[in-house]
Amino acid sequence: MISIIITGWKEPKTIGNAIKSLLDPKINELPEEFEVIQLSPDNETINAGKAAFKKLGLTRNTKNPQYYKIIKDPGKGKPVALNIAFKEAKGEILVLTDGDVYLSPNSVKNFLEVFTDEKIGGVSGRPVSADSDESPMGFYGNLLADAAHHKRMIDLTENAQGFGTKIVKKRKFFPMSGYAMAIRNIKLELPQDVLSDDAFISYSLFNRGYRIAYQPEVKAYVKYASSLSDYFKQKKRSLGGFIQLWKYNIVKPETKSRSFWHEIEYFWFPVKYSRNLKQFTWAIFLYPIRLFLWIQIWFERKFKEKSFEKTWVRIESTK
DSSP: OEEEEEESOOTTTHHHHHHHHOOOTTOOOOOOSSEEEEESSSSSHHHHHHHHHHHTTSSSSSSSEEEEEEEEEOEEEEEHHHHHHHOOOOEEEEEEEEEEEETTHHHHHHHHTTTTSEEEEEEEEEEOOOOOOOSHHHHHHHHHHHHHHHHHHHHHOOOOOOSSSSOSSSSSSSOOOEEEEEEEEOOOOOOOSSOOOOHHHHHHHTTTTTTEEEEEEEEEEEOOOOHHHHHHHHHHHHHHHHHHHHGOOOGGGGOOSSSSHHHHTTTHHHHOOOOOOHHHHHHHHHHHHHHHHHHHHHHHHOOOOHHHHHHHHOOOGGG
């Protein structure tokens, strides 16, 4: 049995599509037994999820081999919601995704095939930008998503196709993406204030002796920030979260995966990624933007670390 966990807050317009992309039998080849757990603090998203489940013929009857649960979480952030889900989940494998993204066909099947190797503890899908690259912010979303894919392909295979030659050394570890991942059910408990829950899960599995895998055939289509102010809010949370992980004593020097110096390894990637003069210009502007971002992160973590509530702000332009 598997458990599919979907978290969503104020996402009534998108969660139905997220549910359909996972559970519609015309899109996904699903196992005989599964449960779906949706966690949302707001009634609008709960009702939208309930309507999507009923449209797909799922019921709340737990005696049925395929059923759904909707849990109204306390609205204290995704880590709290995930902890509730981890306690409720009955499956041996947990598939995790968000209510504001949708996954590619046969994503569940592609995830489950990886777990035939008992050494695999978790597998990440590939975030793909759902935005056009014909605007500066859309270009940045596509660029950064493809850069992450390129790096993961190199880390795991020492060969990345489509973006030129190998530019970093193979590593034994990389963090999974919370937009789409599947893990073994080892009854994890997340710190309530953790900013990068997906990275915390990745490190926890790796430190228990499991390997982390990458399944790029599972694509999670993501709408990225469409304004620079939202971009800074989002990235300060995600990149700053990797710095925060050190206080939990789960990061080792050899598994450090995100830092300013790791980013320098990809210094030339933006200009090489550009397809025309317009994109080349946008790529040049990305360098001072990223530098300013890292300065802000360093300053906030060093001198005025914000609370979880102030850092985990909703990014409206990604919905």
